[in-house]
Amino acid sequence: MSPASSATSAVTIENLRVTFAGGAAPVRAVNNVSLRVTRGETVALIGESGSGKSVTLRSLLRLHPAKKTQMSGQIEVGGRDVMAMNASELAAFRGRVASMIFQEPLLALDPVYSVGDQIIESIQRHMKVSRSEAHARALKLFEQVRIPSPERRLAAYPHEMSGGMRQRVMIALALACEPELLLADEPTTALDATVQIQILLLLRELQSRLGLSIIFVTHDIGAAVEVADRIAVMYAGEIVEEADVRTLMRAPRHPYTQALLQSRAHGSLAKGTRLATIGGAPPDLANLPPGCAFAPRCVHVEPACREGSIAIAALGPTHQARCRRTHEIVWQHTAAAKA
Numbered sequence: 001m002s003p004a005s006s007a008t009s010a011v012t013i014e015n016l017r018v019t020f021a022g023g024a025a026p027v028r029a030v031n032n033v034s035l036r037v038t039r040g041e042t043v044a045l046i047g048e049s050g051s052g053k054s055v056t057l058r059s060l061l062r063l064h065p066a067k068k069t070q071m072s073g074q075i076e077v078g079g080r081d082v083m084a085m086n087a088s089e090l091a092a093f094r095g096r097v098a099s100m101i102f103q104e105p106l107l108a109l110d111p112v113y114s115v116g117d118q119i120i121e122s123i124q125r126h127m128k129v130s131r132s133e134a135h136a137r138a139l140k141l142f143e144q145v146r147i148p149s150p151e152r153r154l155a156a157y158p159h160e161m162s163g164g165m166r167q168r169v170m171i172a173l174a175l176a177c178e179p180e181l182l183l184a185d186e187p188t189t190a191l192d193a194t195v196q197i198q199i200l201l202l203l204r205e206l207q208s209r210l211g212l213s214i215i216f217v218t219h220d221i222g223a224a225v226e227v228a229d230r231i232a233v234m235y236a237g238e239i240v241e242e243a244d245v246r247t248l249m250r251a252p253r254h255p256y257t258q259a260l261l262q263s264r265a266h267g268s269l270a271k272g273t274r275l276a277t278i279g280g281a282p283p284d285l286a287n288l289p290p291g292c293a294f295a296p297r298c299v300h301v302e303p304a305c306r307e308g309s310i311a312i313a314a315l316g317p318t319h320q321a322r323c324r325r326t327h328e329i330v331w332q333h334t335a336a337a338k339a
Contacts, residue, residue, distance in 0.1 A: 044224035116154030236293035
């Protein structure tokens with residue numbers, strides 16, 4: 001369990017398991033994940049593709065197809081039991097209490113309606129106001145997310161806007177009904193570097209001004225450092241390490257976290273130096289190995305790592321890691337971490 005106090009938690013996830021059926025064998029996408037996010041806090045989930053980040057995020061809104069998904073565990077948002085909600089309760093919950101910024105706004109936005117109409121419809125549905133009041137709020141939201149010529153842009157269709165503008169529209173739509181929790185699923189992946197920085201700074205500013213709790217999914221450690229207070233590292237559907245940003249960057253204790261940091265470009269890397277890579281490939285989630293799922297790729301592996309379950313161990317008040325040798329492994333690349 002995360003070190004955050006349950007009394008101040010905006011989000012509580014306990015022992016979450018998500019399994020997808022329908023293929024040759026069930027896919028165990030999320031395995032016993034526990035996480036807490038306090039009010040006004042930003043937590044980043046990082047890891048390779050297929051590690052369970054987006055599946056965890058979508059589980060908070062129960063967006064997975066019910067017929068093919070088995071979910072167990074506890075999910076609470078603002079004291080509301082998400083797992084116990086029926087269809088009408090979920091419809092009221094999504095957008096009003098918890099809202100999501102999707103990875104690709106061109107697919108998430110309806111192409112046959114103007115972006116303004118889509119935001120106005122959401123505001124009217126959840127906030128029970130007139131169309132003129134909803135229009136005024138939509139205009140204010142466009143101003144908040146710094147969309148130029150906001151009145152004209154309200155009448156635009158998604159395909160008429162750039163990728164950066166569409167992402168700002170998605171942020172405005174997610175904030176339209178004043179949610180308590182904002183879920184951001186790799187919101188900068190499809191954008192160029194300059195626009196990525198603008199979106200990250202915008203999210204950080206909005207979080208500070210509005211007091212939002214944010215869960216930010218990314219594979220980019222630099223983006224996580226820019227926006228997050230805490231980072232949870234996921235591998236094979238598990239959280240393998242969790243700490244505040246400063247601690248994780250300066251003293252990572254799980255071999256996977258260390259490998260991720262070593263494989264990134266940083267200021268102290270000499271020109272022409274080959275980047276470190278993580279050998280092997282992530283495990284098959286339909287056929288997970290016994291013991292530590294990272295063991296086949298780990299440079300510190302020993303026979304005991306391949307047996308039984310690996311408990312998460314507390315390393316400090318804000319730091320925990322899931323590794324048998326966590327007290328032996330020391331981070332040697334502080335120059336890379338500081339970069």
